[in-house]
Amino acid sequence: MSKVLIVAEHLGGKLNASTAKCVSAAQALNPDAIDVVVLGAGDAAAIGTEAAQIAGVSRVLTVANEANANPLAQVLAPQVAALASGYTHVFGPSTTFGKDVMPCVAALLGVNQVSDLMAVEGSHTFKRPIYAGNAIITVEAPADQIVVATVRTASWPEAARGGSAAVEAANVEAALPTYTRFVGLAAGSSDRPDLQSAKxxxxxxxxxxxxxxxxxxxxxxxxxxxxxxxxxxxxxxxxxxxxxxxxxxxxxxxxxxxxxxxxxxxxxxxxxxxxxxxxxxxxxxxxxxxxxxxxxxxxxxxxxxxxxxxxxx
CATH class of the missing domain: 3.40.50.1220 (TPP-binding domain)
Structure with missing residues (x-):
């Protein structure tokens, strides 16, 4: 019996396509359920509604907290770790967001992370690239531990739309650190498509x-x-x-x-x-x-x- 929790990536009130690709990877496990957690502030419910439309998603959990207004790994990870109880797998995208958050989640859960998951061979057996993609290695995670993995988004298609998953507000009991705080974001603005999701x-x-x-x-x-x-x-x-x-x-x-x-x-x-x-x-x-x-x-x-x-x- 497997149950997957996917950490949704979003920015500016919009769900990133990487979330639907994580759903595709989760579906390869043939799990009993695929849940998506949206960690946000006032926009959590709206983003959760968007996530609920991804086919294959069983339930969407929304966590609204002003501390989540900016995606800081040290703030998000304790909440994900607290929600991970009862799940066999926790997936996040192998994007800048996922590479920041998921290692912290794995550390808090006391497990090794599976990085850049590109194929599913079994419930705890996966393939991932090494040596700059020149070789593919098969890795096996311990069967008695929760699997925390980042999904190589380039290797998976976006899951279809048309779903109608239930959206539930979740309360998370997790101590959030005070030693990390958001100061500012320096980013270039462009009307061009996003490089990582462009066709x-x-x-x-x-x-x-x-x-x-x-x-x-x-x-x-x-x-x-x-x-x-x-x-x-x-x-x-x-x-x-x-x-x-x-x-x-x-x-x-x-x-x-x-x-x-x-x-x-x-x-x-x-x-x-x-x-x-x-x-x-x-x-x-x-x-x-x-x-x-x-x-x-x-x-x-x-x-x-x-x-x-x-x-x-």
């Missing part, structure tokens, strides 16, 4: 040449309604901020369409896009490693090819 992504690399030249990437992305990403080389060179980095030390993404422009194809970058649907590579060097994994390759000057593509769209 289309256009990324630029060192070959773009400069921060000024990156305008051709932004313009093309805007034309096709895509998010903008970058290789580590472009970020290290100062062309774009690090929140756009795609790869092992950046964001792991799985868009339907990924267009790599001026990116050579270092293994660190390829790790971040291995689950993408269609990969298009544009590079002047026909021997670049990116062409080995691309579905469509265009060898040529990106400053000539991109404007032509943009005009044709």
């Amino acid at each position: 289309r992504v256009v990324s630029g690399g060192r070959g773009v040449g400069s921060a000024e030249n990156f305008k051709v990437i932004y313009d093309f992305a805007d034309r096709i309604g895509a998010a903008v990403g970058a290789s580590r080389a472009a970020v290290d060179a100062g062309y774009v901020p690090n929140e756009l980095q795609v790869g092992q030390t950046g964001k792991i993404i799985a868009p339907e369409l990924y267009i790599a422009v001026g990116i050579s194809g270092a293994i660190q970058h390829l790790t971040g896009i291995k689950d993408a649907g269609t990969i298009v590579a544009i590079n002047k060097d026909p021997d670049s490693a990116i062409f080995e994994i691309a579905d469509i390759g265009l060898a040529g000057d990106l400053f000539q090819i991109l404007p032509e593509l943009q005009a044709a769209v």
